Amino acid sequence: QKEVEQNSGPLSVPEGAIASLNCTYSDRGSQSFFWYRQYSGKSPELIMFIYSNGDKEDGRFTAQLNKASQYVSLLIRDSQPSDSATYLCVVNLPTGGFKTIFGAGTRLFVKA
Amino acid sequence: SAVISQKPSRDICQRGTSLTIQCQVDSQVTMMFWYRQQPGQSLTLIATANQGSEATYESGFVIDKFPISRPNLTFSTLTVSNMSPEDSSIYLCSAGRGMVRQETQYFGPGTRLLVL
Numbered sequence: 422q423k424e425v426e427q428n429s430g431p432l433s434v435p436e437g438a439i440a441s442l443n444c445t446y447s448d449r450g451s452q453s454f455f456w457y458r459q460y461s462g463k464s465p466e467l468i469m470f471i472y473s474n475g476d477k478e479d480g481r482f483t484a485q486l487n488k489a490s491q492y493v494s495l496l497i498r499d500s501q502p503s504d505s506a507t508y509l510c511v512v513n514l515p516t517g518g519f520k521t522i523f524g525a526g527t528r529l530f531v532k533a
Numbered sequence: 534s535a536v537i538s539q540k541p542s543r544d545i546c547q548r549g550t551s552l553t554i555q556c557q558v559d560s561q562v563t564m565m566f567w568y569r570q571q572p573g574q575s576l577t578l579i580a581t582a583n584q585g586s587e588a589t590y591e592s593g594f595v596i597d598k599f600p601i602s603r604p605n606l607t608f609s610t611l612t613v614s615n616m617s618p619e620d621s622s623i624y625l626c627s628a629g630r631g632m633v634r635q636e637t638q639y640f641g642p643g644t645r646l647l648v649l
Contacts, residue, residue, distance in 0.1 A: 453636050464625055464640040465576070509575060513636045521636065525575040 425512045425524040433530045440497040442527050444510030447491070453513035454486055454493045459526065460506045468508075469495070500531040535560050535628050537641035545647045546616055553612045554644045556626030561606040566638065567599070568625040576625065582609040616648045 424447040434440045442456075453472055457465035471477045471484040471493065483496040493512075497504055510524035536559040546552050556565065565582040580588040580601055588601035603609040613620050623645050627638040 455637065464643050466640070467637050470637060521578070521638070523576045523578075 425510055425522045427510050427524040427527045429525055430528040431530050432527055433532060434500050436500060436502060436531055436533050438500050440500045440504065440529055440531065442495040442497075442508050442510075442529065444493045444524055445491055446493070446512045446522075448512070448514055449488075449491060451512045451514055454484070455511040455513070456484060456495045457509040457511060458506045459509060465509055502531045502533045505529055505531050535562055535639040537626060537628055537639055539626050539641040539644050541644060542642065543645040545649065547649055548617055550616055551612055551614045552616065552646060553610050554624055554626070556609045556611070556641055558607045558628045562628040562630060563606075564629045565603060565609045566627045567601060567609070567611045568627065570623045570625060570643070579611070613646065618648045621646055621648045
């Protein structure tokens with residue numbers, strides 16, 4: 422069973438704080454990792470992808486990958502109420518191409 | 534990136550009928566997919582739409598219930614057949630290049646289906 426696990430939340434943080442979203446995956450050979458954001462009633466949109474161990478920064482977002490621990494996270498600095506959404510961790514399996522598994526998502530609330 | 538449109542955006546259907554959902558991509562893409570998302574749940578992959586051949590279905594989904602067509606690189610349809618209330622869901626089309634380290638998927642706005 423290929424799994425991607427996330428805490429469903431809700432995770433509540435005050436405006437301006439750092440929101441930390443975590444994800445673990447079961448297939449050690451997984452190669453590509455994505456974070457999508459989904460606002461209520463909308464379709465998912467890509468925030469970041471990461472392929473290599475370490476950190477990858479894009480504006481207020483930082484993705485962190487630790488393949489040894491099978492762990493990927495997303496940090497959101499200076500959280501804004503507009504960041505309130507469900508964040509989906511997505512893992513591409515090592516079968517090649519597009520075999521992707523979606524996590525159940527973590528709901529984030531940023532309080533003004 | 535790719536811009537994806539779907540229609541209809543929503544529909545209310547009677548039990549036992551069928552609905553065909555259309556997905557159009559604004560650029561040529563290698564891969565197109567159909568997902569279902571039930572309220573409060575994450576996305577479940579129904580199938581990969583293959584150009585000019587039968588779709589590849591995930592476990593729990595069959596062609597008789599969810600026939601899919603993809604006549605060219607930019608267009609696909611999903612039919613939900615012989616609908617029951619359990620088919621009420623959001624159906625999402627996605628597309629991507631399908632290349633190693635270019636696996637990003639872009640999603641359409643979704644079709645909200647209610648079966649009475």
